[in-house]
Amino acid sequence: QKEVEQDPGPLSVPEGAIVSLNCTYSNSAFQYFMWYRQYSRKGPELLMYTYSSGNKEDGRFTAQVDKSSKYISLFIRDSQPSDSATYLCAMSENTGFQKLVFGTGTRLLVSP
């Protein structure tokens, strides 16, 4: 079993839809949770960062962490074609440095 599980998709939605992306994990020691966006043939770009449980909102993006269920989510409101990319969840323990453990990524396609 992988430490971090993520549905690879693709997830296809029409422009303006609310998108929900999710990851589950098995390591209860994870404390830091991140979402990265990766366009084709590019490096990952940090979107959201959360420490421990709770919600965090930044513009059209909301990140949720439920440590009791070992489940994290990223919501995208009013999705745009420019949001089409692969979304990677990543997490790390609090062991002195951030050795990120990534999910495999979910490919999102937003059609005009």
Add this chain to the structure above:
Amino acid sequence: NAGVMQNPRHLVRRRGQEARLRCSPMKGHSHVYWYRQLPEEGLKFMVYLQKENIIDESGMPKERFSAEFPKEGPSILRIQQVVRGDSAAYFCASSPQVLDDTQYFGPGTRLTVL
């Protein structure tokens, strides 16, 4: 403010040759991380370095792979005697502090082994 720079962006090697991948962290960043992304897989941690020190190399294959981050110049990931299974995208990330809130990734080097 330049981001993390990696070169070359694309590298083609024949089996048995050596591959050298370079990473220049963002200005002011002294922590460098290397990750490998195999096709259809997520990024996998390889090694974490500070200037002149390897802090954690738990993700590095035991043989043929090495990394350095000298006092001057870029960080280097070196793969000796490459095999086809080494074909992947190699990403470098940097951060200004150990537990800073983000690692900034470079554009990656895509290694193809013929």
